[in-house]
Amino acid sequence: MLKISGLIRRYSSLLVILTFCIGIRCAYSSTTQSDLLREVHLSPNRNELEKIYQYKLDHGIKNSSIVSAFLLRNSKKFLQQGKIKKAVEFGEYAQLISPDYPPVYTHLGKVYWAQNRFLIFAVIKGWCNSLRATFSNYPFAVLLLTNFLLFFLVSFLLTSAVFSIISVYKYFKLLIHDVNHFLPLKLPPTSLISWGIFIFSLPLFFHYSIFLIFFFWLMLLFIYHSKRGKHVIICFTFFLLLSPFLIQIISKFIVTSYSGVFYQLYQANEETWDKETEQKLINWTTNHPNDSDVLFSLGLVKKREGDYEKATRYYEKVLEIDPHFHKALCNLGNVLLATQKVDLAIKSYHRCLEICPTSVEGNYNLSRAYLLKYMFTESKESFNRAKKLDAARVDYYSKIYSKNSNRMVIDETIPLGEFWKKTFGSSLGKKLFSSYLWDRFFKGIPFSYWYSVLFVFLVFVCLIFINHHKFGFSVGCEYCGSAVCRKCRRVVYDDNLCKQCAAVFKGKGGYSISTREKEKKVTQIERFQKRYVIIGKILSMLLPGAGHLWIDYPLRGSVMLFLFFFLLLKLIYRDGIVINPWLVSHARSYEDIVIVGCVVFILYLFSVLNFTAVSVKG
Numbered sequence: 001m002l003k004i005s006g007l008i009r010r011y012s013s014l015l016v017i018l019t020f021c022i023g024i025r026c027a028y029s030s031t032t033q034s035d036l037l038r039e040v041h042l043s044p045n046r047n048e049l050e051k052i053y054q055y056k057l058d059h060g061i062k063n064s065s066i067v068s069a070f071l072l073r074n075s076k077k078f079l080q081q082g083k084i085k086k087a088v089e090f091g092e093y094a095q096l097i098s099p100d101y102p103p104v105y106t107h108l109g110k111v112y113w114a115q116n117r118f119l120i121f122a123v124i125k126g127w128c129n130s131l132r133a134t135f136s137n138y139p140f141a142v143l144l145l146t147n148f149l150l151f152f153l154v155s156f157l158l159t160s161a162v163f164s165i166i167s168v169y170k171y172f173k174l175l176i177h178d179v180n181h182f183l184p185l186k187l188p189p190t191s192l193i194s195w196g197i198f199i200f201s202l203p204l205f206f207h208y209s210i211f212l213i214f215f216f217w218l219m220l221l222f223i224y225h226s227k228r229g230k231h232v233i234i235c236f237t238f239f240l241l242l243s244p245f246l247i248q249i250i251s252k253f254i255v256t257s258y259s260g261v262f263y264q265l266y267q268a269n270e271e272t273w274d275k276e277t278e279q280k281l282i283n284w285t286t287n288h289p290n291d292s293d294v295l296f297s298l299g300l301v302k303k304r305e306g307d308y309e310k311a312t313r314y315y316e317k318v319l320e321i322d323p324h325f326h327k328a329l330c331n332l333g334n335v336l337l338a339t340q341k342v343d344l345a346i347k348s349y350h351r352c353l354e355i356c357p358t359s360v361e362g363n364y365n366l367s368r369a370y371l372l373k374y375m376f377t378e379s380k381e382s383f384n385r386a387k388k389l390d391a392a393r394v395d396y397y398s399k400i401y402s403k404n405s406n407r408m409v410i411d412e413t414i415p416l417g418e419f420w421k422k423t424f425g426s427s428l429g430k431k432l433f434s435s436y437l438w439d440r441f442f443k444g445i446p447f448s449y450w451y452s453v454l455f456v457f458l459v460f461v462c463l464i465f466i467n468h469h470k471f472g473f474s475v476g477c478e479y480c481g482s483a484v485c486r487k488c489r490r491v492v493y494d495d496n497l498c499k500q501c502a503a504v505f506k507g508k509g510g511y512s513i514s515t516r517e518k519e520k521k522v523t524q525i526e527r528f529q530k531r532y533v534i535i536g537k538i539l540s541m542l543l544p545g546a547g548h549l550w551i552d553y554p555l556r557g558s559v560m561l562f563l564f565f566f567l568l569l570k571l572i573y574r575d576g577i578v579i580n581p582w583l584v585s586h587a588r589s590y591e592d593i594v595i596v597g598c599v600v601f602i603l604y605l606f607s608v609l610n611f612t613a614v615s616v617k618g
Contacts, residue, residue, distance in 0.1 A: 102130040161210070248430075251431075326356040328412075537612075
């Protein structure tokens with residue numbers, strides 16, 4: 001029995017649960033937990049599921065995502081086999097074992113809907129509960145926000161890239177036309193094109209990133225865009241101005257998640273833990289002896305394991321570092337209560353409530369301690385105070401109450417707010433990673449001078465106030481597409497027409513044109529307009545929204561392009577660009593691919609149909 005007890009202490013909580021309840025015998029000792037999850041097939045009955053749940057409560061475990069992933073895997077299999085009752089049973093126990101595990105709720109919504117097809121709102125409720133659980137589960141919230149910001153940033157950059165490429169194709173000849181006026185000598189067309197290519201290639205000589213090159217192109221061609229196009233470019237540069245802040249936030253999420261003992265801290269407080277978790281926390285205290293959060297978490301682990309002597313030492317050390325750490329006082333009281341030192345426990349709870357009178361745990365635990373001293377009036381008062389502060393939590397712990405030390409009282413844990421506080425704290429690692437990430441997107445501008453992006457933004461804002469006609473920049477004729485300006489003896493009317501088109505269609509300009517020249521001009525216009533529409537249709541089929549950019553619907557086209565790139569990234573990176581280190585492997589569903597694929601198809605269809613409508617109207 002002593003040897004068995006020693007083994008139980010040595011292995012992780014998950015292996016204890018599986019060994020005790022299901023009798024799994026692992027043939028390969030080197031198999032990781034993730035591999036074990038994929039290999040082992042569980043088929044426990046309801047009694048065994050209840051034992052797992054009770055074991056979780058007895059050991060003070062808040063969530064056991066690994067076990068819940070097992071149960072979800074089996075629940076999905078039962079659902080596919082048409083065994084709805086078993087699927088519901090496994091799904092509900094998965095929720096009980098890990099109430100903060102988001103995949104549980106989406107799956108339960110599907111199971112309840114399969115049980116009763118009239119409960120369509122069960123699926124919606126499952127999605128809503130999953131979203132709520134995501135934001136109450138730090139690892140999943142960090143994963144969601146990190147990948148959302150990365151998807152947003154990359155989609156925005158790709159949209160601006162497509163916008164700039166289409167702008168170059170549309171307005172390159174106008175720029176060449178104006179360059180010809182600025183040069184002292186008249187050059188042949190080939191030389192002018194070479195000059196234009198040289199101007200557009202200038203950032204390459206400074207080793208700028210491709211995205212900065214695209215913004216350089218937009219700056220060169222800004223004056224040739226319509227008013228609507230200029231406003232969209234201003235929006236692009238505004239988001240460029242925000243990009244350093246996005247990169248800093250992303251860096252903080254990633255560095256915090258993958259560095260130090262952050263993972264082990266979360267395991268000890270919110271999830272299951274194992275011997276490796278404890279050892280890493282202990283090793284951390286060697287170089288960081290005054291890290292009160294780590295010492296507090298070690299005390300929490302030892303108390304839940306029943307090693308009250310070590311738990312007491314850890315909590316006392318925390319209080320030496322910070323005598324006002326009320327959570328440590330509350331948990332020290334729990335340890336004293338577990339060792340039958342009721343009077344000392346009551347004193348510890350009182351000290352806790354002196355520092356933090358609104359502590360739900362302190363008031364609830366004090367009421368339990370008073371009960372052991374048969375102080376019923378005082379117990380009721382403390383219990384009512386706790387219930388007034390958080391009725392739902394008090395009701396839950398009253399429901400699972402037993403004489404087990406991990407169920408009789410409530411253990412304080414490091415709140416999620418502290419994890420977020422650590423996440424947004426500054427560190428050298430976060431600054432270095434921000435610089436690295438910045439160089440991946442905007443190489444050419446050192447991250448320490450990221451505020452120079454403000455200069456780019458101000459340049460675009462200033463350009464919007466330039467009087468186009470006053471400075472004599474060329475425009476494209478709306479009918480034939482030829483470049484026209486005042487400097488080359490061609491008239492630019494309010495309708496942006498060349499002199500010939502104005503004479504043919506508007507009867508303006510005092511320019512006489514023969515019937516033959518008129519027929520030739522009409523043929524040229526028809527050919528140009530036909531090619532213009534065909535290019536737009538091809539662009540719409542290649543990329544939703546690109547055709548709208550081509551025919552000067554910049555806002556609508558940019559929104560569709562952005563949505564397309566965002567959904568495309570979601571399809572390519574199903575688990576996210578950054579993989580969650582806490583994500584437990586479980587049976588995968590391809591429903592999200594179908595849903596996103598349908599949205600992309602609808603976006604394509606809308607892009608083509610809407611382009612046809614607006615092009616005919618134009």
